[in-house]
Structure formats: structure tokens, C-alpha cells
Amino acid sequence: MELPTVWFVLIAVLWIGYFFLEGFDFGVGVLTKLLARDRTEKRVLINTIGPVWDGNEVWLLTAAGATFAAFPDWYATLFSGFYLPLLVILLCLIVRGVAFEYRAKRPEERWQHNWEQAIFWTSLVPAFLWGVAFANIVRGVEIDASKEYVGSLLDLLNPFALLGGAVTLTLFTFHGAVFTALKTVGDIRVRAGKLALALGLVTAALSAGFLLWTQSTRGDGTSMAATAVALAALAGAVGAIRAGREGWSFALSGVTIAAAFAMLFLTLFPNLMPSSLDPDWSLTVSNSASSPYTLKIMTWCAAIATPLVLLYQGWTYWVFRKRIGTQHIADATH
Template sequence: MELTTLWFIFIAFLFVGYFVLEGFDFGVGMLVGIFAKNDKERRVLINTIGPVWDGNEVWLIVAGGAMFAAFPEWYATLFSGFYLPLFLILIALIVRGVAFEYRGTRDEQQWKDRWDWMIIIGSFVPALLWGVAFANIVRGVPIDASGEYVGGFFNLLNPYALLGGLVTLSVFLVHGALFVALKTAGDIRERAHVFAQRCGLVAGVLAVAFIVWTGLSHGDAVVWVIGVLGAAAFVAAMLASYAQRDGWAFTGTFLAIGLVVTMLFVALFPEVMPSTVDPAYGLTVEGASSTPYTLKIMTWSAVVFLPIVIGYQIWSYWVFRKRISTENMPADAH
């Protein structure tokens, strides 16, 4: 296998990991404003992701770094053309991270409420815009003969991309609700099941529409198979939720998100940024890659360090695996 193809697969793997892990804590962040009735319940929701949210973001940092090093032309075109949405995502992630740390520094409820809104908004914005961004990457954007983006912001707000944004937003909400059901006990767990089942109907319809559109426009048999498996995993997650099988339900949405993101990368390959101006202007894995020597050094580094990072993250999830409830939240806790 060519190193360029190997690194395309590796970057796809990193983004799959990012979406399946960060997806549920985006969902939990948005749910803070949907069904938490009081401050103690909001603390329960936040504590379900408290030990892991920052580790989940490492996948994005590594994916961005790998893209920059392995495919510098892809990185340059993507970040120049998608500057505004990616900037909004970055600001949202910063605000969200600060909110997690600062909401408990003062006792006033008004202070906590303001930071809770930052958590909600900081989760909503990337949950929506990541779908818009990736749908545009697969659909193609205006790129000229020199590999530069020549469109405007509103070129990114096309029907396919907006549908992609609604899919990630709704599916992340379901994913987050099922994670809450897996990690909590009592009334919050029951409410999480009800929300996941209701929101799951909407998310399922949107996701199927997106999969079909992708298959008809950009796919072959492999893309269709992966998309159908993703839809089947989502249906299985909903059935498991109705049966109160929290672990299987969360595993179902975990697989569904991973399969749909994989479908997008398979539909994209061997291009990394298709051009809507002229197909010949699109960036490919070969044309956008670094030198073979650079890719070789990066490959050995990934072989050494990636298992360590994955092992540590698995260990952290195992350590914080127990359920929590409002009974675990002392009255004087922040």
C-alpha cells in the first residue's frame, strides 16, 4: 500500500475516533439545556463527560496535525476555504472548555447559568458545523487550477451540506442521550431514554436521507454497503434503547457514526478536495501529499505513539465507568 493511501486511511481513522467520542459529549453539552431541571442535574450531566471531554478533543488535534504534515495542500485549501466555519468551531470549543472549568468557581446561580449557556452553545455550534464542513468536502467546492478556494461563505450553505449539519446535530443529540442513559441512574436515565427515542426518529430520517443522497451522488457499491450498515446500526441502537439495554444502545450509535464518517471518506477517495469548477482541479491524495521521506518518518512515529494514546484513553474510560446520579452530588459541590 502506498504511504499516501495509508495516511489518508489514518486521517480518516482519527476523524472517525473524534466524531464517535466527541459526538456524545457534544450531545451531553446540548442536553444540559434541554432536560436538566435544576443545578444538581446539570452537574450530573456535566460530570458524565468531565473526565473524558478534553481527551476526546485530542483526536481532532492529532487529525489536524496529521493532515498538515501528510497533506499540506489539502490542509491549506481546506483551512483557507472553510476559514469562517472552522474559526467558529474553534471559538466554540475554546468557550466550551473554559465554561467547564469556570462554572464552579463561584456559588451564584446566575454565574453558573451563564457558563451553562456557554456549554450549550459551545456544543451546538461544532455539532452543526462539522456536518456542514464534511458534507462540503465530499460534495466538492470551487477550487481553481492553482488549488485555491475561489468561492464565498454562502457556497458552503448548499442543501446537501445543510442536511449534513442537521444529521450530525441530531445524531449527536441521540448519541449524547444514550451516553447519559448509560452513565446515570434514576429520573435522569429515564428522561434520557425518552429523549433518545423521540429524537432518534427525526435523526434516523435525516440520516437515511443523507446516506441515500451521498450514495446516489458520490458513491459506488462499497459506499452503499457502508451506509446501509450505518443505518442498520442506528436502528439497532433505537431498539436497544426501547429494551433498556444501555450499553448496546450506545454501541449502536457509536458504530452508526463511525460507519457514516467512514462512508464519507470512502466516497471521497482518491480525492481529498474535489473541485466544482473543473474535476481536473481537484486535490488528490497523490497531488496533495508530502514527500515520501516525510510520510515514512510520520509512519514510524504513529506506530510508536498511537497505541499508547489509545491505551491510555481506554484506561481512563474504564476507571470512570460507574453510573452517577443526583445522590452523588453533595449540596455544597460546585
């Protein structure tokens, strides 16, 4: 396998890892309004992801950095053409991080309420916009012969992309509800399971429509297999949460995310960003890659650093593996 193809696969893996991990903490952020009944329950939800949310975002930084180094033309066209939605995502991630850290710095109810509102909206908006962005990448956008995006913001808000955004929003929220049921005890665990079941049914309907639409326009046999895995895993996750098997449900919802995004990358390859104006103007793995020397150096660095990062992050999840509930929240206003 040639190095440009290797790095396409590695970048796909990084994005899949990001959505698997950040997906459930986006979902938990949305659930602070949908599931929590009072401030104590909101603190329980926030504490389930408190030790890991910032580590999850490392996958995004790595994916963006790898894209910049391995496929600079892809990076330039993507971040210039999708400038506004990506800027909104970046601002949300910044405010979200500040909200997690600043929420408990003062005891006033209004102060904490405002930061909790920020956590909700800065979780919901990126969960939706990531789906819009990736759906547009797969669908194809207006790229000219100079590899520049020449469309408008409204061109990105097409029905296919909006459906993609609805899928990622509901899928991540379902993933987060299952994670909440897995990480909590008591009444909040029961209600999270019931909400996850309802969300799973909505997610299944939207995901089936989006994946089959994608398959019908750009898919082949390999992407069809990934679609089948995604839908089967989602059905299994819904069945497992209904049976009270939160661990199996979380694993299967993770497989759903992985298979769904793998399907998108499979339909994309060998393109990186298809041009809707002329297929010959599309950004591809071959015409957008860095030099072989650059890719070789990156490969050696990744081979050394990646296992260390995975070990450290796995250790973090192991340390904070226990369930929590309202009884573990101290009766303190500050």
C-alpha cells in the first residue's frame, strides 16, 4: 500500500476515534438538559465525562494536524471552503472547555445555570455541524480547477447535508445516553436507559435513510458491507439497552459510529473532496499528498507515539471506570 493511501486510512481512523469518544461526551452534554431534572443530576452527568472530555478532543487535534501534514491541499480547501461552520465548531469547543472548568468557580445559581446552558448548546451545535460537514464532503462541493471552493454557505445547507447533521446529532445523543446508563446508578441510570431506547429508534430511522441514500449515489460492495454492519450494530445496541445490558449497548453503539464513518470514507476514496463542477477537479489521494519524504517521517513518528497515547488514554478510562450517582455529589453550593 502506498504511503498516501496509508495516511488516508490513518486519518479516517483518527476521525472515527474522535467521533467514537467525543460522540458520547457531546451526547452527555445534550442530556444535561434532556435528562437531568435538577442541578445535582447535571453535576452527575458532567462528572461522568469530566476526567475524559479533554483527552477525547486530542483525537480532533491529531486528525486535523495529520490532514495538514499529509494532504495540505485537502486541508487548505476544506478549512477555507467550510470556514464559517468550522469556526463555529471551534468556538463551541473553546466555550465548552471553559464551561466545564468555570461552572463551579462561583456558587451563584445564575452563574452555574449560564455555564450549564453553554455546555448544552456547545455540545449540540458541533454534534450537528460535524454531520453537515462530512455529508458535504462525501456529496461533493463546488471546487474549481485551482482546487478552491467557490460555493456559498447556503450550498452547504442542502437536504443531504442537513440529514447528515440530524444523524450525527441523534446518534451521538444516543451514544451519550447509553454511556450515561453505563456510568451511573439509581434513578438517573433507569431514565437514561429509557431515553436511550427512544433515541435509538429515532436514530435507526434517520441513519438508515442517510446511509442508504449515500450508498445509492456513491457506494459499492465494500461500503454496502459497512452500511450493513452499522445498521446491524445499531439494532443490537437498541436491543441491548432494552435488555439492560449497558456495556454491550455502548460497545455496539460505538461500532455503529465506526462503521457509519468508515462507510463514508469508503465511498469517498480515492477522492478527498469530490468536485461537483468537474470530476477532474476533485482533490484525490494522489494529487493532494505531501512528498514521500514527509509521509515517511510522519509514519515513523506515528508508529512511535500512537501506542503511548493509546496506553495513556486507556489507563485514564480504567482509573475512572466506576459508576457514580447523586449520592456521590457533596451537598455543597460551591
